[in-house]
Amino acid sequence: MKFFRLILGILLLSLILIQFFPTLNNVSDEVPTTDIIQSRAVPSQAATLVRNACYDCHSNNTQYPWYDKIQPFAWILENHIIDAKRELNFNEFETYDSNKQKKKFQSMKKLIEENKMPLTSYKIMHAEGRLSSREKKIIIDWIEEELKEY
Numbered sequence: 001m002k003f004f005r006l007i008l009g010i011l012l013l014s015l016i017l018i019q020f021f022p023t024l025n026n027v028s029d030e031v032p033t034t035d036i037i038q039s040r041a042v043p044s045q046a047a048t049l050v051r052n053a054c055y056d057c058h059s060n061n062t063q064y065p066w067y068d069k070i071q072p073f074a075w076i077l078e079n080h081i082i083d084a085k086r087e088l089n090f091n092e093f094e095t096y097d098s099n100k101q102k103k104k105f106q107s108m109k110k111l112i113e114e115n116k117m118p119l120t121s122y123k124i125m126h127a128e129g130r131l132s133s134r135e136k137k138i139i140i141d142w143i144e145e146e147l148k149e150y
């Protein structure tokens with residue numbers, strides 16, 4: 001019993017200590033001119049859906065949920081945001097060359113169709129991430145229009 005109490009104590013102490021580790025604060029008021037929605041004529045419904053379902057990870061401005069104040073959740077969110085922005089940052093979309101833009105549009109379409117984006121963990125916590133078939137179609141129709149330009 002003593003042993004288990006020691007382990008429990010160490011676990012609790014670690015849980016308290018990790019609360020003091022700082023994490024990235026992905027917040028910016030600025031919407032740069034290189035932002036995909038800012039620079040293109042994105043139909044307003046598609047723009048709203050993409051902003052609500054994708055921008056928390058794929059832009060420089062995350063609307064943080066309450067559990068971002070708690071470790072280890074803050075670390076998980078931080079990792080998602082770093083990995084997501086490395087692959088695709090909608091705020092920087094117009095800095096990509098046209099080949100990369102085309103590829104990103106293609107994978108957006110595929111991932112939305114296959115329900116792989118937004119990530120499942122995000123959909124559990126965010127209602128606006130759970131896209132209905134109608135909403136998916138609105139985004140995909142827009143992507144198909146964009147793809148005609150490449």
Ligand code: HEC
Pocket residue numbers: 050053054055056057058079080081083084087088103104107108111112117118119122129
């Ligand atoms: C919870 C965070 C999160 C949300 C919300 C999210 N993504 Fe992602 N996305 C990621 C992460 C992490 C990666 C990189 C790792 C991976 O591919 O799984 C990624 C990768 C991608 C890629 C790059 C794949 C490639 O091969 O180029 C595309 C495209 C993408 N996401 C589209 C979207 C779209 C469209 C939405 C909204 C409908 C969305 N994502 C919402 C986290 C997210």
